[in-house]
Amino acid sequence: MKAVILAAGEGTRLRPFTNSRPKVMLPIGNRPILEYVVHALVANGVRDLILVVGYKKERIMSYFGDGSRFGANISYIVQDRQLGTAHALTFVKDLVDDRFLVLSGDNVIDKEMVSTLLSLGEGNSVLVTESNEPSKYGVVLLKDDRVVAIEEKPRDRIGNIINTGLYSFEPDIIPIMEAGVKIGNYGITQVLSAHLPDMRLRAALAKGEWDDAVYPWDLVRLNEIVLESHGQAISGTIEPGVTIKGSVQIGKGTRVRSGTYIEGPVIIGEGCDIGPSSCLFPSTSIGDGVSIEPFVAIKNCVIMNNIVIGAHSHLCQSVVDDNVRLGPGFSCYCGTAYVRMDDGFHNVPKIGCMIGDESTTGARVVISPGCIIGQGCRIGDGAKVSTNVENRSTVI
């Protein structure tokens, strides 16, 4: 069986982290979200994968290649204009001649999800799940196991069953999608909604892990969830006098220097330089090529790649993008905050800061909870930042 993975979107609500990569390539536990989807499929014997790519597609192609590193055969379809998911499906017309799966590449799923989907048998069907925040998603109204309506991001609470974006389709769905796209319905749910009266779309309740990063702070939560199931694997050089507790993974070429204290779950990538005498607490992911200088404390953070964290820094519940350089004494404490996004304010109970690609801070910079620092910002020595900072701004 073939699976079509939709991976063309940018993920604008996850800016600044999607400025330089598509949403599917956001790292959770040091692996792109899309890799979890690929793994879930391969674990169920679904190896022929068609990736629909678009926004920053080279990031995906150079990571996944032809898929054999992951046990899959991956081919790529380029959707140059990301009009929507239904539009994306019209591209696979000549590639599927049997029942096929459609998945979004930007949800963290496990293999149970795919086996549920596979067990549904013939006909068009969709996996649904219960959610505490249905207004972020497409809410599905059911009559027995039949979908009668799908309402995208409803303002009013009309139900708590939501669409996971995992479908099992027969090839006859493609002409329906094509017809929908012709009249300007570019999303799969839009097209399906319009056809629900005269088509049979079954829904099945998802068993298994399904989670979605909608806003930047979700990365911290997702990271916490996936690190739960990580085992122990230590390579690199661990100097004498390092304490390691719980499940900790350390990549090759990484050096952990004396006096460092690591309490898992923590994952550290390749070629990092940690300490001496720094502390890493649960649940933290540190990417590749990261330097953490002496006397740094990091708690529950997603630290991406090629980052320098200056001596005596403190980070908590935060997300730091590639190539960021934090000067000595950087501090970001955590608390409840109203975070300003393009679509309004969000009350986030436990949050540190979010720092975009290539930003730098001078010495002793303090950032208040919930602030988003854009891409390529320069924050001067001693600055205290308590609002969001636009891309490429300078704060003195």
Added chain:
Amino acid sequence: MCGIIGYTGQREASEVILEALRRLEYRGYDSAGIVIMNPELTLHKRKGELAEMQRTLPQINGHVGIGHTRWATCGKPSNENAHPFLDCHGRIALVHNGIIENYMALKEKLQNEGHVFTSQTDTEVIVHLIEKHDKGDLHQAVRAAVAEIKGTYAIACIEKGSGQIIAARKENPLVLGLGIDENFVASDVTAILSYTNRVKYVMDGETVVITPEKVTIYGPDGEMVERSSQTVTWSAEDAQKGGFPHFMLKEIFEEPQAIHNSLLGALDVIENGEILPNVQFGSIKIIACGTSYHAAMVGKYALEELAKIPVTVELASEYRYSPGAKEFPLVVLISQSGETADTLAAAREAKRRGCKTLGITNVIGSTITREVDEVFYTRAGPEIGVAATKTYLTQLIALYIIAIRIGYARRNLSHDAMWNELSKLRAMPGAVQSVLDKAFDVEAAVDMLVPARDVFYIGRNINYPTMLEGALKLKEISYIHAEGFAAGELKHGPLALLDSTTPVVAVALTKDHTYDKMMANISEVAARDSPVLAIGCEDDKELPQVADLVLRVPCVDPLYSPVVVTVVLQLIAYYVALKRGCSIDKPKNLAKSVTVE
């Protein structure tokens, strides 16, 4: 330079050999051929790309065979000159990579003895020599034949009615692949990686008997040689294009990861002296060919600045024949493949002169690793596109690491300064990624170069060799005549060649102390009406006033700027070739690793 493959086992040999030849095509592609035993030795060979041979190939069933993809050295590309070659009676078939120097004399002798030749190649003498010596033991016949030839070779041959392959090597790469009830022999690991990752390397002067059950290696004096197998960690899919239209573009987009990989050992080298534990030498000489030579020139600037040690750079093909001054520099040899014939000869020459040698190569277990005292592996992964891209950048990274190591060990760099430099180096994967994120700006900007007959590349300081490399890339894949110049040299002659039909690619980086001089050179060029495509820093506001188009790179320390500037130059060459409709991964007349002298 050619690719050879041999298979003996249970599979359909033609399928294995075609697959392997496809992966060896980068070694040569002007003709290809195959021999399968079924039970006659059935031969099929064609001039042109492998696809042409494959298209015309009839169904030949059999489980033993050899194949060849050719890059002509002796005898022009033609059906007759394609390998494999058979002896007079069609009992022995042979493929060869290398050059036989005394083939004229041998050929004449063999012809007088009644052997009939069908081609102009040097290779054909080997198969007739084997025929002459064959008294029922093919292995002994091969040993007797290679004893008579002068030159270089990697050969594989089979004999009618036998499931064994006999292989031999001298100064050309040869690797054995070990399977279960099947074995392989090939010029390069990538050829056989889809079937096995357990390999044994064959050394100079050795011969090998390969059967489906086992491989037996014999030393130069005929004694059996024990050699343990190695496991290759590359996988065959690394050699696939994975969604990219060309290997070259794929490999350019792999650069951040490749740089990351070559940085992995940096701390062990710099802090712990894992290589160069001893830095007691008065000077350094870097020796290389082609693209690696340009890396060497960049390395000179880096070493002189960070280690304050005098550095000279020489072409391998010149050094090996040079008179040799009385000096004992550390000799650094750079070869991506580790098989470059001239560089290997230079390594031997340096040792003969009593110098300590350090090799920089991408290929684990390659010949150069056995010729030098110490090795730095660039870990860029396999590169299939003939134009070197990611392997060049990782050579630069290797040289920077070595420069910081020597600077630190010789106390020219304090601990803090070493830390600073290392930290700048660690920022390179991100800096390169940000150039790649804007690759499409480059695609749009190259239109001014596409119709050109000649293009000038100018730069100063550490980006002078960078521009030589940029010009080489354009020459290699777009077939436009391109020349790199030190910008200060323009006024000493080349300026006379400039007019409105000769575009100039220039690099001027604001943080570089030669920036003002470069701006003056660009104005000088613009005054001759030459269109200027400039590469400048993100924040540069003056450059657009003198150049027609500006491509931006991150403002990194000028010492490390060749890393980011080169990526732009590679993309320029790629998109120009693409727009001119050139065969990007396989430019005419060029081969990936040059094992001829």
